[in-house]
Structures are given as structure tokens and as C-alpha cells.
Amino acid sequence: MLQASEIQKRFTHLTQTIDKASQACHADATLPKDLIECVDRLDQQSASAKAMMASNDQDRMRQWVDDLERLGDRAEKACERAANVNAKVKSAVSSVHAELSDLKKQLH
Numbered sequence: 001m002l003q004a005s006e007i008q009k010r011f012t013h014l015t016q017t018i019d020k021a022s023q024a025c026h027a028d029a030t031l032p033k034d035l036i037e038c039v040d041r042l043d044q045q046s047a048s049a050k051a052m053m054a055s056n057d058q059d060r061m062r063q064w065v066d067d068l069e070r071l072g073d074r075a076e077k078a079c080e081r082a083a084n085v086n087a088k089v090k091s092a093v094s095s096v097h098a099e100l101s102d103l104k105k106q107l108h
Helices: 004-026 033-046 049-055 058-081 087-107
Strands: none
Touching (some): 004 033, 004 049, 004 058, 004 087, 033 058, 033 087, 049 058, 058 087
């Protein structure tokens, strides 16, 4: 299990990674709606990271990461289904998904 300080660092980095993915998606008006919606939901959920950390509730943190990881899966699948997604968006969505998957493994 990760130490609280390491979890804090990971959550901070994760929210930054999600923000970058959101910015990349919103910069491309040709992306499919389902991809943008998934990334927007990730962005909205990541806004609760500070409250999550303040709670120090390990079960709640795990559930939060599990929920985000499912959204990350949906975003990655939407990205794969879409035609002509630029490399920056693909990379950003893939980074979010990989980071969420790794954090999930470390929290469980």
C-alpha cells in the first residue's frame, strides 16, 4: 500500500494529466462527442481529488480511483474507435488510462 504522501503526489499528478487530456480534446473540434464527454467526466471527477485526500478514507480513495479508471477505459476505447484522432489526444488519453490503471493496482 502506498504511503499518504505518495498517494498525494500521485493524485496531484493524475489531476494534471487529466487536465492536459481535457485541454487536448477541447482543442480539437473534430473529436467525437463520446470521447469529449468521457474526458469531461474525468475532469469533473478529478476536481474532487483534494476532498478525497483530506478524507484519509482508504476505501473511498480506492472507489474513487476505480470509478475514474472505468471512465479512463471508456475514453481510451472511444479514442480507439474514432477516426483521425491526432497523436496529442491519443497520447494524453493513453497517459490518463495508464496512470489510473497503475494507481488502481497500487491501491488494491
